[in-house]
Amino acid sequence: MAQWKKIGVLENFKDGSKWEVIINKRRIALFLYKNKYYAIKNSCLHQGYPLTEGSCSDNMIECPLHGWVYDFTTGKCLSLNNKSTATFKVREKNNNLEIKI
C-alpha cells in the first residue's frame, strides 16, 4: 500500500524547478511548476534515461537522449499515443515535502 514518504524540508525545494529524489531505491523526478509540485518516474519510457537531466519548458520535460517529451503534470508521454509514465502525489506537510509511494 502506498505511503507518504518525507523527502526533505520544503526550503530545499524552492530554488530550481527539477530534482531527482530516491525513495526505496526508486528514482523519482520532482518538478516545481507554478508553485505546485509534481512527481513522475525518473526514467524515460524509451531507454530509461533520467528525465531530470533534460530541459523543461512550461509543464514539459524533454529527454536529452532522443527527445521524447513528457507532460510532468500528468505523466503523459507526448511523443507516443496513449502512453504515460508513473506519477506520484506530492504534498507539503509540517514544512516538509512528501511523496506518496
Ligand code: FES
Ligand atoms: S531514452 Fe529518452 S528518448 Fe530515448
